[in-house]
Amino acid sequence: MSRLPAVALLLALTACGSGDAGEPGDPGGDDRTLTVLAAASLTGAFDDLAEIFEDAHPGVEVRLSLDSSATLAQQVIAGAPADVLATADLRTMTIAADGDALADDPRTFATNTLVLVTPADDPAGITAFADITGTAYVTCAESAPCGAIARDLLAANGIESPPVSREVDVRAVLTKVVLSEADAGLVYATDAAAAGDEVRTLPVPGAPALRTEYPIALLAAAPAEDLGRAWVDLVLSAEGQQVLARHGFGPAPS
Template identity: 40%
Template sequence: MRSARRLLAASAVLVLAAGLTACTGSTGSSTTDAAVTPRPEVKGTVTVFAAASLKESFTEIGKRFETAYPGVKVTFNFGGSSALAQSIVSGAPADVFAAASPATMKTVSDAKLTGGDPKVFVKNTLEIAVAKGNPKHVAGLKDLTGLKTALCAKEVPCGAAAVTALKAAGVNLTPATYEQDVKGALTKVELGEVDASLVYRTDVQADAAKIDGVDFPEAAQAVNDYPIAALAKAPNTNGAAAFLGYVGSADARRVLTEAGFQAP
């Protein structure tokens, strides 16, 4: 009986060894190495044009991307999505474009400058940014009437979203200033130059040490989709593809979720 068991055990070892040999081949590489598809070589600089509201989260994602791809450098151009789109159409060199609305991405795709179909990777909603402690006791959009407010310019995604939200609330608001991106509108509150501004929830969260945010129900009717795409004339095509892949990774999604963005 013991001899039979020894024979079975020896046979099992031989079968296992044969299987491992078949997987590793004559070079002796591990099964893990054999199963991994080699990544395209990524070198040089990856240039990303991204909406201003992505600044904090993309800066962190850029650092992690550089760790994952040693020797590669990510450079960012953050700004209003409409201005960035126009820059790309005018020939500004970039590898990736991440916009705060499909409308601004369409400017680039209509010019046949996206390397593939843009993909929505996060969503964002508006909040009312007010000074710490909410000294004007703002509780909703109607409370902005009579206050000094800052809005994003209407052609900028946060401005278009603000127009939608104000219309849904039946509020006719004349702002003290129109800003070219969401960071500009937020800074006006920080400096005390206005009483409130309509910005993204993510921007309020990123600046929570200096300002407070007020939720309002009409924000649900003005949710912004954020599309991302590699660019057709990307100087670094492998870098563009790798960065898009990384933005879709669990690690990057965690960074975006912690920043207050919503899953698409």
């Protein structure tokens, strides 16, 4: 939420610069800006993609505004002048679609599944998902999508011992594990990938069936429509998919 004024200010400033050179179909123009609103879990992958995009489009600057999907959807409906929206679930994208903010139908470009992570030294000796019974493990609160999925996975695997904490978002879950305060935690595969060697990652039985889908769409009010389209194409391209896979995302369903 705190990003909104900053984004608005940046856009107000760059709007002047893009006016003269920013005609559609003029990708070679100088000092143009592409603004992408993306779910916070896309941070690493979209940073990499932004570099690739800027190399392919000289003179174009990619601005990423990263926040929770729900916040971004609200910003888009409120008229934030951005080009592309990428959210971490279909529900929030539907909110933007219902607000007539999208230019096209959204397309799913990546998936994410929950995995079990433990601290690198695995203090509780967890070798399979079922081992978390009786340990100090943490999940998201059920008000967050990751918490709702975690609840279903625990039930599906017949695990009745409750977590010691229900964190408000998935980053807080990861932090508790990285700091070794918790024995284990349920986070997204992308969070586990971002934590690298600091955590051990174990699969959760049944998780692929409860994967989340990441949709992307060009915005109706996009100031740089051509660049927005090019960004969506890059994300869906083989190169884009490779970058996403490197950050722990699953492929777009075909």
